[in-house]
Amino acid sequence: SQQGEEDPQALSIQEGENATMNCSYKTSINNLQWYRQNSGRGLVHLILIRSNEREKHSGRLRVTLDTSKKSSSLLITASRAADTASYFCATDSNAGGTSYGKLTFGQGTILTVHP
């Protein structure tokens, strides 16, 4: 398995429900970031959590980080149809001489929110 693996691979929910996506990684990190990508579009940065933080909120987004388990979760509350997109976690690590600025992305979770 690779750094920054998300699960589930696909998630289908109804509008108003909460969506939870998980990410696991292997090496020590400086920070972990979540991005959203609408079909055929670029990535939008959602939230960054530092390695010394455990939880962070931004609007309807809540991110947790457990460095002992090398995992993170992204919770989207009260989902909307407009939240339909692919969500990627990316780690900015400093292991093995990796330079800063080199993000390692997972393969993403495809979220579909039905109206």
Next chain:
Amino acid sequence: NAGVMQNPRHLVRRRGQEARLRCSPMKGHSHVYWYRQLPEEGLKFMVYLQKENIIDESGMPKERFSAEFPKEGPSILRIQQVVRGDSAAYFCASSQGAGLNYGYTFGSGTRLTVV
């Protein structure tokens, strides 16, 4: 603030031709990163540049691919003698600094199709 600008949005090349992809970072950003995304996969790091310097090119294929970020003008990702396997979306990101918990702003990408 126009964000990270990439052009062209779509590029079609015949096998053996050259592809030149351009990226203008956000105003005030001096760090540029190129990533490649194959269909239904996450992004893979290619190269990290600062003005006139390649900082980390560990993700670049050894042959046919080159990148530059001149003192003036956009960053250029150049692919010589393209092959079908080069077909992918190429994303550029920029940041104010490297690591140290800076978020990254991505462009909308260039979708290269090799026919």
